[in-house]
Amino acid sequence: MQVIHFVADGWYARYDDGFEVGNVSRVVDAAASLWSASMPGAAVYVGYDTRDGSDEFARAAAVVLSAHGLDVHLSDSACPTPALARAINTDQGACGGVMVTASQRPAGMGGLRIRCADGSAVDALDLETMEALVPPDAPDITGEVGTVDLMGPYLRTLHGLADHEALAGSSLSVVVDPMYGAARGHLAHLLEEEGLDVHEMHGDAVGDFGGLHPEVFEPWVDDCEREVVEKGADLGIVCEGAGDRIGIVDERGNLVPAHKVVALIMDHLVEGRGLSGRIIVPQSASALVKRQAERLGCEVVVCAAGFCWVHDEIVRGGVLLGCDELCGMCVPALAPTRDGLMEALLVCELMGTTHLTLTELVDDLEARLGHMDYGRRDVRLGSAEIQTLRNVLPGANPASVAGQVPVHVNHMDGIRLEMEDGSWLLVRPSRTEPFVRVTAECSSAAGRDALLDAGAALAHGDM
Numbered sequence: 001m002q003v004i005h006f007v008a009d010g011w012y013a014r015y016d017d018g019f020e021v022g023n024v025s026r027v028v029d030a031a032a033s034l035w036s037a038s039m040p041g042a043a044v045y046v047g048y049d050t051r052d053g054s055d056e057f058a059r060a061a062a063v064v065l066s067a068h069g070l071d072v073h074l075s076d077s078a079c080p081t082p083a084l085a086r087a088i089n090t091d092q093g094a095c096g097g098v099m100v101t102a103s104q105r106p107a108g109m110g111g112l113r114i115r116c117a118d119g120s121a122v123d124a125l126d127l128e129t130m131e132a133l134v135p136p137d138a139p140d141i142t143g144e145v146g147t148v149d150l151m152g153p154y155l156r157t158l159h160g161l162a163d164h165e166a167l168a169g170s171s172l173s174v175v176v177d178p179m180y181g182a183a184r185g186h187l188a189h190l191l192e193e194e195g196l197d198v199h200e201m202h203g204d205a206v207g208d209f210g211g212l213h214p215e216v217f218e219p220w221v222d223d224c225e226r227e228v229v230e231k232g233a234d235l236g237i238v239c240e241g242a243g244d245r246i247g248i249v250d251e252r253g254n255l256v257p258a259h260k261v262v263a264l265i266m267d268h269l270v271e272g273r274g275l276s277g278r279i280i281v282p283q284s285a286s287a288l289v290k291r292q293a294e295r296l297g298c299e300v301v302v303c304a305a306g307f308c309w310v311h312d313e314i315v316r317g318g319v320l321l322g323c324d325e326l327c328g329m330c331v332p333a334l335a336p337t338r339d340g341l342m343e344a345l346l347v348c349e350l351m352g353t354t355h356l357t358l359t360e361l362v363d364d365l366e367a368r369l370g371h372m373d374y375g376r377r378d379v380r381l382g383s384a385e386i387q388t389l390r391n392v393l394p395g396a397n398p399a400s401v402a403g404q405v406p407v408h409v410n411h412m413d414g415i416r417l418e419m420e421d422g423s424w425l426l427v428r429p430s431r432t433e434p435f436v437r438v439t440a441e442c443s444s445a446a447g448r449d450a451l452l453d454a455g456a457a458l459a460h461g462d463m
Helices: 021-038 054-067 081-089 124-133 151-161 164-168 186-193 222-231 258-272 287-296 307-316 340-354 358-369 383-395 445-459
Strands: 010-014 043-048 071-075 094-100 109-115 173-177 197-200 235-239 246-249 278-282 300-303 319-323 373-380 406-410 415-419 424-429 435-442
Touching (some): 010 021, 021 054, 021 094, 021 109, 043 054, 054 109, 071 081, 081 094, 081 340, 109 124, 164 340, 173 222, 235 340, 258 287, 258 319, 278 287, 278 307, 287 300, 340 358, 383 424, 383 435
Parallel strands (some): 043 071, 173 197, 173 235, 278 300, 278 319
Antiparallel strands (some): 010 109, 235 246, 373 435
8 A cells, every 4th residue: 555645736746656557546536535525526637738648647537536426527638727716616516626736847757636516626625635544455356447528628718718809919829838748739729719820839648748747847848949939939838747837938038037928918917908806826926926016006925835726816806817836827817726727828929919019018018117137946855854944934033144144034934034225135945846946136147146046045944
């Protein structure tokens, strides 16, 4: 028997270290036990990504759910997580869903994301309950489950929300890179239907992702950056494996920092679409996002890392945009959870409305809000070292950091140190992985790097 531990929004493991049908069935059996007890016979949705074997794992999950008397709707094709979320969210009789995906993790890993009745990630309390319900052995269940189309309704929803006039008048040339993931074919088709000139790359059925890690960071976006320049395209859009997040490449072949994309979309939502509301961000959010919110007259709420905290604020209402630590965005007025394809539409709408290049948009953003250099490092530590750091940080109060005296210290999630010149440093031990996330921002690259060095030293116990 392999011990199952849930992290973040579900369970993840390597294919060569436990991610197999028996353990998948055990995990899903726990979720099914909870759902069937609270909502007997409720609808439940199952989706899967494009990794090798994901369709087989999804079918195994569906069979287990059906055996518990739940009304199972299994996707008839690979789909992004937001498509599954939309299906759950629009079905008033749904209790939740299961997405077979390891998201941005390497191809050698598999995962099960558990979704709750509104399509968002299940909360920590329910995950803890499910973990306790995981049986010691795989249930001995066989059967057949029918399939449904999740992608058609999802793409029609996105099409119905798009600003067709702005997109059609943009004459944009776009390189779309789904990184062999769940958005392959779908985002390109959506943008083509809106009249854009689209070139898709990495869109073939390659279950091991051809050596790529499907995450929107360097160096994995290098191919798209080169393709944008070679094609003379206006922008590139890179989708992470599950379609939750995107990266934007400008016309010069440079990856636009994700927090600047957030700030640009905020501007488009308020001044382009006439929306309003609160902005929900983690402690690691860029000062530019907060300055943009102030400029637009939006209240900013800072929460701990993890989209579950953003979701709590969304449930309370009045949220314009919620953003996670990696800048995955949810616009509640348009989508129930983080949605990379919706984000791509909004970026293209912004360019079509303003008739500016991405370089011009970013330059204008910095002219209004100032320039800040943002950076992040992940410092790997042993489990004992991380636990020691967790114990020490709540009482930490460094007298100086990188030659500066902190004017404000926040211990909400790790330690955040703010300096008089507006620069800041955040040191946060991950709750799910063996590293400490060090994030910093300053008006100069040299100042940012000095803060990152100081944060790494602090993570190693040099306080």
